[in-house]
Amino acid sequence: GVKLKFTSSALVSFVGYTFSKNIGFTFLSGTSVRFRLYGKWGVVGGKILVIIILNYLTFWLGFFALSGILFTLWPPVLQSAVRVPFGSLKVIGIASAGIYVLYMVVVSLRKRPFRIRGKSFTLPGRSFTLVQTGISILDWLLSAGVFFMLLPPEIGYFEVLGVFLLSQFAGLSSQVPGGLGVFEALTIIILSPSLKPDILVAALILYRIIFYLVPFIIAMVSFAAGELLYRGSEKP
Secondary structure, X not given: OOOOOHHXXXXXXXXXXXXXXXXXXXXXXXXXXXXXXXXXOOOOHHHHHHHHHHHHHHHHHHHHHHHHHHHXXXXXXXXXXXXXXXXOHHHHHHHHHHHHHHHHHHHXXXXXXXXEOOEEEOOOOHHHHHHHHHHHHXXXXXXXXXXXXXXXXXXXXXXXHHHHHHHHHXXXXXXXXXXXXXXXXXXXXXXXXXXXXXXXXXXXXHHHHHHHHHHHHHHHHHHHHHHHHHHHHHOO
16 A cells, blocks of 8 residues: 555665675664565555565465475476485475465455554465566566576486575574575485586575675665765755
């Protein structure tokens, strides 16, 4: 229900997402940026909180839906290329699919609003959730595609996607800024039987620059420029 220009929504989305990715501690980095930007554009705190919750839901809905599909339907292909030390990939797929289905059941059946810190909000219905999921899946597919393009042709896209999902989940769960070290270490451990470690390290460094460092620099410049322009407009 918030009316904003597309450019404003795009800016806060890009800056908030990039800060969360690089700094970690999402509720202190990306959330703070979103509160600052939305707030100065006149969006009230309750609506900002709802926007942020929907943002995080979108991100993880795509992850669990895609993981559920990938690890359940393609485990033989992935299992031959992806060596995981914690059991079958199909188990991970079933668990991910179960989480996603459970959420879909909740949004389909629960009609009463949820309450957080005195604020009430209602989760979107099934149609909106499916759109959220589709957008998030596309985001995950493109993100993995960046890493795939940096690797030699000996390994297929679905294998890279499987490793990417596992490593990103580990990095994000660690709350280490940008998953630095965690994402790289797990990727090397899983893919080293298929690819030489030096090739993997080179690809991971390039991926870190392309996907993290360059967008972070652009986001910092954009945020700083926006703050300077806003303060300049406030002066009499």
